[in-house]
Amino acid sequence: MVIQNPYTIGDPLESNLVGREDILKYLKELWAIAPQPKSVILYGPHRMGKTSILRNIANCSSSDIQVVYVNLQSLAAISEGMGEIFLAISDEISDAINLPQPDIDKLLRLPQRTFQLYLQQAIQKLENKCLIIALDEFEEIENLINAKQLPANFMTVLRGFVQMSPKIAFAFAGLHTLEEMTEDYFQSFLTSVIPIRVGFLSRATTHQLLANPNPDFLLTYEPEAMDRIYDLTFGQPYLVQLLGFLLVRRYNEQTFEQGKTREPIFTVADVEAIIRQNELFQNGRYYFTGVWGQAAQDTPGQQDILRGLADYPEGCSRATIQEVTGLEESILNDALETLARHDVIIETGGNLRFAVELFRRWTLLTN
Ligand SMILES: Nc1ncnc2c1ncn2[C@@H]1O[C@H](COP(=O)(O)OP(=O)(O)OP(=O)(O)O)[C@@H](O)[C@H]1O
Ligand SMILES: [Mg+2]
Incomplete structure (x- = not known):
């Protein structure tokens, strides 16, 4: 039986909001x-x-x-x-x-x-x-x-x-x-x-959205797989839906088109397979280019910072980012402030990093 894809990607939800x-x-x-x-x-x-x-x-x-x-x-x-x-x-x-x-x-x-x-x-x-x-x-x-x-x-x-x-x-x-x-x-x-x-979903809500996109959903997730999705998306609702969508599609391809037998449960390996595919970045391009485009507006230096920061999966300090970008301090501070206000980067204990790991990867691939 082909699983009907229960995840909504792109259109506003008319009902069944999660986490709001x-x-x-x-x-x-x-x-x-x-x-x-x-x-x-x-x-x-x-x-x-x-x-x-x-x-x-x-x-x-x-x-x-x-x-x-x-x-x-x-x-x-x-x-x-x-x-x-x-x-x-x-x-x-x-x-x-x-x-x-x-x-x-x-x-x-x-x-x-x-x-x-x-x-x-x-x-x-x-x-x-x-x-x-x-x-x-x-x-x-x-x-x-x-x-x-x-x-x-x-x-x-x-x-x-x-x-x-x-x-x-x-x-x-x-x-x-x-x-x-x-x-x-x-x-x-x-x-x-x-x-x-209106901000990111919590880890618990992200799990809820993945596991119960509708009451009839028959597939399940290993807890580690849901955690992995949260870590990659930081609870960005559209990306969570997109990953769920691609997982179900892959499941249908494997079981029906390729005739493989597999467990009806998604694992970390499944998630890893999805994010290795170019398709994720293809499908999500309006989201990624939208965030990237907003970073070109109003405050200069934002895209320079993102390009520089993309090389640091674990994040880095202000001093490092200043060195890599060569931005003057006041410009750097304004740009960082704007990026944080827009939920693009977060700063904890002096460490700067992308809020959404998938956006970091997209930036690295595309810019
Ligand atoms: N509460 C939610 N629960 C589950 N998914 C959601 C939720 N909110 C948004 N989404 C996901 O995000 C996508 C975009 O939602 P929506 O169009 O409401 O966002 P928006 O903030 O109005 O976007 P834009 O800034 O582009 O107008 C939806 O298609 C859906 O995949
Ligand atoms: Mg809208």
Whole structure:
């Protein structure tokens, strides 16, 4: 019997999140707070599971919360300014609570006023429920403002809606940490928004994700194999899923295509075989190039450090990395600070190393 591959690689999870119970619980608390639900920003590096969290809360809106989800990246080329964003949000509200859409011409001509009225109608229809508007890929707002497709006061406009009704809040998600949102137009809103960091899974949660990707999964892992996967991924959820996915695929190839008999249990040797294959780095390339690309932004020297550090599987000291990169001390310190903030490197007791071992290997192979 071919094993159906239970691991999800790349697409956001619509349900069955692993290891995010604390965040989901916290969100519920924040939104149950009288007299007003709190706006939040979920932030974290690429493929850490931000969208999955938003999709999950949108899918399980409860009796006192209605969540609508909009991905700002999918609107990337807007030509009609903020009216177009409000249109996208109204579409979702309209679907979710069965409220006729606002007049499109009016919305584009008088966006702020028309949307405000629409929100008021929505709140009325929702009776005692709160409305949470989830805006994913939050960086897009900054890009659109820079491209003059949105007014510089867009965040203040959003804040106005929250101030208008005590039943409305926003849930933003994106890559930027709060320290990085220094532009004035963010500040007006963000001082009142609660930041929530989306980070690596723990060792125990990584085991859980591997061993029980769904209730019907028949294959098992030796504990050492799961530990090995944790050590290679540091609990990066996408990479954990990718390794699980490749293991199942290899199992199917061995047992069905090649007709081998083998135990239905994954060992460290299986994991080692997977990471020797080029396929892992092929399949995972968007993740790896995404992290690498982010290291080219804002603070100089980050990629130099990664290239240098990749030669040290056990890590090395600041002095060593300064010597290998030849970076000036202040540049080095800034770059290290950014890399740590983005969960790319970690420093313990004066020792610097890659957080994710597989990313170190990719860097070594590719750069
Ligand atoms: N809680 C989780 N449990 C299990 N797997 C997860 C979890 N969160 C994320 N993943 C894995 O990571 C992948 C990416 O998740 P998601 O798209 O939600 O991340 P993201 O942070 O929104 O990424 P991006 O920054 O690229 O938008 C999923 O396809 C899945 O493989
Ligand atoms: Mg996302």
